[in-house]
Amino acid sequence: MIYKGNVQKLGDSVDTDGMIAGRYLSILNPAELAKHIFEETIPDFARRVKPGDMIVAGKNFGCGSGREQAPFGLKALGISCIVATSFSRTFYRMAIDLGLPMVVSPEVAAAASQGQNIEVDTETGEVKLDGKSYKAEPLPKFIQEIIDMGGITDWVKKEVAARAKAAA
Amino acid sequence: MGQTIAEKILERHLIDDAERVEPGRVVRAKVDFILFNDANGPVAFRHFANMGGTKVAVPDKVGLVCDHFAPAPSAAGAHMLRDMRSFARDKGIKHFFDVGKGGIEHTLIPEMGLIGPGDLVAGGDSHTGTAGAYNAFGTGMSWAGMAAIMMIDETWFRVPESMRFHLHGKKAPYVTGKDVILKCLQDLGVDGALYRSMEFGGPGIAEFNIDERMGICNMVVEAGGKTGIVEADEQTEAWAKATCKRPYTLTNADADAEYYSRHDYDLSKMVPMVAKPYSPDNVVPVSEIKPGVKLDQVYMGNCANGTISDLRQIASVLKGRKVSKWTRVMIVPATQKIYRQAMAEGLIDQFIEAGAAVSTPTCGACFGGHNGALDDGEVAFATINRNFKGRAGHAGAQVYLGNSYVAAASAIAGEIIDPAKL
Ligand code: SF4
Numbered sequence: 001m002i003y004k005g006n007v008q009k010l011g012d013s014v015d016t017d018g019m020i021a022g023r024y025l026s027i028l029n030p031a032e033l034a035k036h037i038f039e040e041t042i043p044d045f046a047r048r049v050k051p052g053d054m055i056v057a058g059k060n061f062g063c064g065s066g067r068e069q070a071p072f073g074l075k076a077l078g079i080s081c082i083v084a085t086s087f088s089r090t091f092y093r094m095a096i097d098l099g100l101p102m103v104v105s106p107e108v109a110a111a112a113s114q115g116q117n118i119e120v121d122t123e124t125g126e127v128k129l130d131g132k133s134y135k136a137e138p139l140p141k142f143i144q145e146i147i148d149m150g151g152i153t154d155w156v157k158k159e160v161a162a163r164a165k166a167a168a
Numbered sequence: 169m170g171q172t173i174a175e176k177i178l179e180r181h182l183i184d185d186a187e188r189v190e191p192g193r194v195v196r197a198k199v200d201f202i203l204f205n206d207a208n209g210p211v212a213f214r215h216f217a218n219m220g221g222t223k224v225a226v227p228d229k230v231g232l233v234c235d236h237f238a239p240a241p242s243a244a245g246a247h248m249l250r251d252m253r254s255f256a257r258d259k260g261i262k263h264f265f266d267v268g269k270g271g272i273e274h275t276l277i278p279e280m281g282l283i284g285p286g287d288l289v290a291g292g293d294s295h296t297g298t299a300g301a302y303n304a305f306g307t308g309m310s311w312a313g314m315a316a317i318m319m320i321d322e323t324w325f326r327v328p329e330s331m332r333f334h335l336h337g338k339k340a341p342y343v344t345g346k347d348v349i350l351k352c353l354q355d356l357g358v359d360g361a362l363y364r365s366m367e368f369g370g371p372g373i374a375e376f377n378i379d380e381r382m383g384i385c386n387m388v389v390e391a392g393g394k395t396g397i398v399e400a401d402e403q404t405e406a407w408a409k410a411t412c413k414r415p416y417t418l419t420n421a422d423a424d425a426e427y428y429s430r431h432d433y434d435l436s437k438m439v440p441m442v443a444k445p446y447s448p449d450n451v452v453p454v455s456e457i458k459p460g461v462k463l464d465q466v467y468m469g470n471c472a473n474g475t476i477s478d479l480r481q482i483a484s485v486l487k488g489r490k491v492s493k494w495t496r497v498m499i500v501p502a503t504q505k506i507y508r509q510a511m512a513e514g515l516i517d518q519f520i521e522a523g524a525a526v527s528t529p530t531c532g533a534c535f536g537g538h539n540g541a542l543d544d545g546e547v548a549f550a551t552i553n554r555n556f557k558g559r560a561g562h563a564g565a566q567v568y569l570g571n572s573y574v575a576a577a578s579a580i581a582g583e584i585i586d587p588a589k590l
Contacts (some may be wrong), residue, residue: 060359066294096311140194156219
């Protein structure tokens, strides 16, 4: 899959507490949750993100508390993909399962700057920044399958249906 | 080529035996046990419903533990607990532990014999790696992924690289498992073990009983680790024989296993360590904490440090002494069984006599939810595992982390001190 948007540049060890404060964890409405993303840490973030934008960050993105509301809120805000030097693993998994692709690339993280045009091909691992080509790790096939289905919910539904059919 | 403990455990749980368990590869596997608490369970139950779930694939693999909002601090908390109760009842979940009938998940589940050596355990909580004390592969997982396991009884894992921590020597006085992991955090930082399995072995392991090993594995996630596993020895086997309700497989690495890195720790040179605010890797020896860090609160408890061994360590320091007048002291046994054992040994009475508050098992103060949350500007010492801004109450509070001896000694002094100097 190819994703296109503009770069929203962030630094190292961006933690989930900063993404969505604990007091908002009971909000279930995606649009409502999106309003509070980075509320106190990057006050203009929610306003400047356009649908399709991609976060490009440094190492250990999404560290700290394992809270699903963080990737869920970013996706609801319109973030289409996150490229980072590395991810906190619980965050990585939560995002994938919600259908938000996570791409590992120290090269892109070092080269990207705020607002640049970015294009990510999750299958080949090619990333273009203002047309210039860089390398990223392609998504493993199985993970790509989950992403293509918009997350693990539909993937599970399909799997359950296939098993029922096989049993019949 | 030899395998690490994590690789061996994953390999035994593969769905397709032909898959290769190599670091970096994604494999599909069946887990032995999945663990929900009242903070992540209710969200996962919603995913389960969205997936079209009605019946849980293997209800006996599921553990539901009420610990975060237990006993309910508010109507919202009561609602979470109610969700747990109704899911347990509707889906026929046998391993459901309500307020007063269990304790904190990571201590309770092994205590009940529900997990053991060689098991693959997934949990909605990030501290599921605590299971490594029992030679199991435990890891925190996405809540949707947990719901998926309830649907189809399988999941995927990226095979981690492993790091080997070789422990040797005789441990010095007042050193516990907590100090081993704090030392690792000082050396590695909060992303030094990102995605990896931290494997602890060597003759020094025998210096720590099963309880203290929980203290080690509990905090591997603070270094970014996917899991932390202590190699199996006689103590592991004795524990498993006496406790496990399911078959188990003691699992150790091959001599020629390949590691991302190897680390060597001489326990005789180790000293009690303290993590200063606001990061669990901001670690120094307790002797380097300048005198005069006055404490408003000392909290002793959590999913790895509310064990009977911790309570005995605390009692050995508090015995015949009183806690400082201006410091409030909370002690929380991790499970009902530990609570009763402590009562039988006369420890609870000693704690109350010393001026400490003792409560029923709960996560409460550990995540700043209730039962001892901190106010703006307050300073606390706690045997918990995180001290990020806002972790234990107000974002303006400061929390120092360390072992039970240091906590108890500091409770008496009213400031952080080395227990050797009490
Ligand atoms: S005791 Fe603390 S760290 Fe352990 S599960 Fe509860 S909140 Fe999490």
